[in-house]
Amino acid sequence: MARRRKAGNDTAVTAAWRASWGGIVALILFTAFLNLLRFATPLYLLQVLDRIPVSRSVETLVLLTVMVLAAVAAGLALEVVRRRMLTRWGTWIERRFGPILVNQELSSPGARPAADITRALSDLGRVRSFVSQGAASWLDVFWVPIFLFGSFLIHPLLGTVALSAVGLLVILAILQEWSTREARRVSNDASREAGVLVIDAERNRESVGALSMSSALTEKWQRSAGGKLTERERIEARQNFYRILIRGLGEILRIGMIAFGLWLTIVGEMTLGGIFAARVMAGFGYTLAERAARNWRSLREARTAYASLKQRLADNGEAQVSILPSMTQAPLILDKVSFRHQGQREDVVRRLSVSLAPGEGLLITGTGGTGKTTLSRLIVGIIEPRYGQVRLGDVQIARVPQDIRANLIGYLPQHTEIFTGTVRENISRLGDAPFEEVVAAAELAGIHERIIAMPQGYDTPIGPEATGLSGSERKRIALARAFLGKPRLIVLDEPMANLDDATRRALGTALKQLKAEGCTIVATQAVHSTPLSRMADKFLILGGGTLEVTRAESSKKAEQADDGTGLRSVT
Numbered sequence: 001m002a003r004r005r006k007a008g009n010d011t012a013v014t015a016a017w018r019a020s021w022g023g024i025v026a027l028i029l030f031t032a033f034l035n036l037l038r039f040a041t042p043l044y045l046l047q048v049l050d051r052i053p054v055s056r057s058v059e060t061l062v063l064l065t066v067m068v069l070a071a072v073a074a075g076l077a078l079e080v081v082r083r084r085m086l087t088r089w090g091t092w093i094e095r096r097f098g099p100i101l102v103n104q105e106l107s108s109p110g111a112r113p114a115a116d117i118t119r120a121l122s123d124l125g126r127v128r129s130f131v132s133q134g135a136a137s138w139l140d141v142f143w144v145p146i147f148l149f150g151s152f153l154i155h156p157l158l159g160t161v162a163l164s165a166v167g168l169l170v171i172l173a174i175l176q177e178w179s180t181r182e183a184r185r186v187s188n189d190a191s192r193e194a195g196v197l198v199i200d201a202e203r204n205r206e207s208v209g210a211l212s213m214s215s216a217l218t219e220k221w222q223r224s225a226g227g228k229l230t231e232r233e234r235i236e237a238r239q240n241f242y243r244i245l246i247r248g249l250g251e252i253l254r255i256g257m258i259a260f261g262l263w264l265t266i267v268g269e270m271t272l273g274g275i276f277a278a279r280v281m282a283g284f285g286y287t288l289a290e291r292a293a294r295n296w297r298s299l300r301e302a303r304t305a306y307a308s309l310k311q312r313l314a315d316n317g318e319a320q321v322s323i324l325p326s327m328t329q330a331p332l333i334l335d336k337v338s339f340r341h342q343g344q345r346e347d348v349v350r351r352l353s354v355s356l357a358p359g360e361g362l363l364i365t366g367t368g369g370t371g372k373t374t375l376s377r378l379i380v381g382i383i384e385p386r387y388g389q390v391r392l393g394d395v396q397i398a399r400v401p402q403d404i405r406a407n408l409i410g411y412l413p414q415h416t417e418i419f420t421g422t423v424r425e426n427i428s429r430l431g432d433a434p435f436e437e438v439v440a441a442a443e444l445a446g447i448h449e450r451i452i453a454m455p456q457g458y459d460t461p462i463g464p465e466a467t468g469l470s471g472s473e474r475k476r477i478a479l480a481r482a483f484l485g486k487p488r489l490i491v492l493d494e495p496m497a498n499l500d501d502a503t504r505r506a507l508g509t510a511l512k513q514l515k516a517e518g519c520t521i522v523a524t525q526a527v528h529s530t531p532l533s534r535m536a537d538k539f540l541i542l543g544g545g546t547l548e549v550t551r552a553e554s555s556k557k558a559e560q561a562d563d564g565t566g567l568r569s570v571t
């Protein structure tokens with residue numbers, strides 16, 4: 001399976017390379033042409049300075065000048081086209097991989113944190129930005145030796161001077177990189193810390209305001225941001241120092257070329273045209289090397305970003321499985337499931353086995369922190385067990401492609417999530433489910449009447465803040481989302497929390513109706529709820545580090561279970 005997965009994703013990356021191949025060849029040719037055109041100026045100088053003073057031919061001067069200007073104009077035109085090609089290539093890369101990454105990160109069974117999506121996209125942005133802006137200088141860098149060789153051909157001494165200057169430039173660039181590396185690491189860490197702090201504060205704005213945490217948070221932010229600024233100052237001071245040295249070295253090279261050139265003319269080894277031609281070629285070589293050195297970091301960052309993107313694309317947790325048509329009829333099976341959170345010493349769930357036929361209900365009970373949410377997430381395939389399997393029949397849920405999983409499973413997370421969009425879009429999972437299905441789901445969740453009382457009904461825009469909706473109304477919209485299309489398996493994490501008694505009873509009735517239509521229901525509760533107990537055919541009590549699966553004999557047993565006693569027969 002792993003081999004098949006890798007092969008499939010390699011195709012995505014290699015297909016992109018294959019599709020880019022023609023463009024890359026064109027870019028190399030453009031680069032070759034425009035650099036060849038750069039030789040027009042030194043050739044012109046050789047001809048004009050050495051021949052015209054002797055021949056005194058104005059026509060030749062005009063003709064050569066027109067020719068060199070045409071070559072310069074052609075070179076500039078090619079450069080414009082080359083830059084345009086690189087920009088388009090960069091945009092193409094981002095367009096091609098952006099949706100794949102977002103979709104992959106959002107549907108990953110590992111449920112990566114949101115920061116991971118941001119990181120993946122910023123890696124992609126880095127690759128795009130390098131291709132659009134930095135790649136040209138690295139394409140040109142291969143021409144540095146050719147320009148140096150040109151000045152070497154005019155005179156070995158001038159070639160050696162140019163080569164030494166470029167060599168020194170490389171050493172300075174390495175020193176610049178090396179001397180700022182640690183400061184950049186510290187600055188990036190501080191910057192990330194400050195950013196996370198602001199995002200957290202923004203997310204928990206209400207608590208920050210109500211509990212007067214703003215000055216403490218500002219102080220904390222200032223410490224991180226201040227650290228970043230100090231390091232940035234240090235980095236910039238060093239960078240400026242090396243940049244000035246590199247610029248100065250360029251000036252020294254130009255002066256040196258003239259000085260050595262003139263000396264060579266004095267000793268009769270060179271002409272005036274030769275001096276200027278060699279000086280121009282050495283100047284081109286140096287400038288191209290300097291540009292590449294300036295883009296050194298962006299090349300390195302783009303390489304790291306590319307490697308990480310490639311890894312992400314090869315790390316697609318969704319295996320292609322053949323979905324048996326019988327999956328909709330198959331039981332939900334938890335087969336010796338164990339799970340431990342990263343960094344924890346204890347398993348939250350250990351060797352848990354339970355099976356639920358279509359139409360059966362399971363109620364997971366336990367006090368805070370006993371693992372109800374973890375188990376719900378294991379069942380819907382957001383996280384994968386450490387050992388054991390969660391299956392629908394023979395198929396592991398976490399391995400089911402996301403689009404198929406979405407039709408099979410409805411899920412209400414513990415924290416109600418409302419997306420920016422209309423009520424209808426929120427219930428239809430931002431898709432285009434038929435309106436009747438959306439209404440049916442809203443009716444089951446007991447929110448239909450409230451929605452049609454809104455000014456724009458199902459088209460009313462709402463968002464994460466969802467002002468204008470009570471906590472219970474938000475919850476019922478999220479419940480409707482879970483019920484949409486009456487999926488094969490519905491997992492509800494604390495569905496009764498925040499609901500009043502009448503709504504709880506109505507929800508209990510809705511769950512019974514869904515069960516009667518063949519849905520398997522898994523619900524959790526921290527506090528006893530009679531409608532949920534009535535819905536359940538099986539009970540699972542978490543707590544005290546042990547798990548026991550029990551068959552309900554009566555809802556009373558569930559009540560006993562709330563305090564950690566009662567219910568003990570394993571299915």
Ligand SMILES: Nc1ncnc2c1ncn2[C@@H]1O[C@H](COP(=O)(O)OP(=O)(O)OP(=O)(O)O)[C@@H](O)[C@H]1O
Pocket residue numbers: 341342343344348366367368369370371372373374375414526
């Ligand atoms: N991402 C995580 N990393 C490490 N430990 C975690 C993580 N999520 C939960 N835990 C730990 O796993 C245990 C079970 O947490 P879980 O949220 O599943 O419990 P719960 O029964 O749903 O709690 P509550 O009713 O308070 O929501 C807790 O001890 C919790 O601290």
